[in-house]
Amino acid sequence: MDQLTDYPQIIKTILGSHIDRCNKNPDPDIETFLIADEANGHYLWMTLGWQNGDRFSGATVYVRLRGGKFWIEEDWTEDGIATELVAAGVPKTDIVLAFHEPQVRRETGFAAV
Known part of the structure; x- marks a missing residue:
């Protein structure tokens, strides 16, 4: 690889x-990209x-490619992006x-590094 x-x-x-899955049934007040x-x-x-009158923004997942490795800095998915990377052959x-x-x-x- x-x-x-x-x-x-x-x-x-x-x-x-x-x-794409999040945007299949979009909420008109929420953007996912x-x-x-x-x-x-x-x-x-x-x-x-906007949700219930409150503004929100946030990173669901943040991944960096650094030194030939995936650095998963933020991951709020249920099963984990690392699991999906391994399934993809990484x-x-x-994976850090x-x-x-x-x-x-x-x-x-x-x-570890």
């Missing part, structure tokens, strides 16, 4: 499928809008659960 060409496409496909800064390796699934050694502190990462079965 070529990290430089395959990894950006893999994460865009995974996040895109989630966003992908922000991709491919030149710098940043992929962000954003949700923003080795666990190329960056939302965990460094000491905890060593115990996850994924890359």
Whole structure:
């Protein structure tokens, strides 16, 4: 697997499928979209809008490609983006659960650095 060409496409496909599912029955007051800064390796699934009179915005998932690895900085999905990356053929050694502190990462079965 070529990290430089395959990894950006893999994460865009995974996040895109989630966003497509969210947008199948859209709420007119809520937007769900992908922000991709491919030149710098940043992929962000954003949700923003209004709910019950309150404004909200937030990152559902934020993944960076850094040093040939997926750095999962934020993940509020039920099963985890890491699980989907592994199912797509990405080795666990190329996935960093960056939302965990460094000491905890060593115990996850994924890359510690």
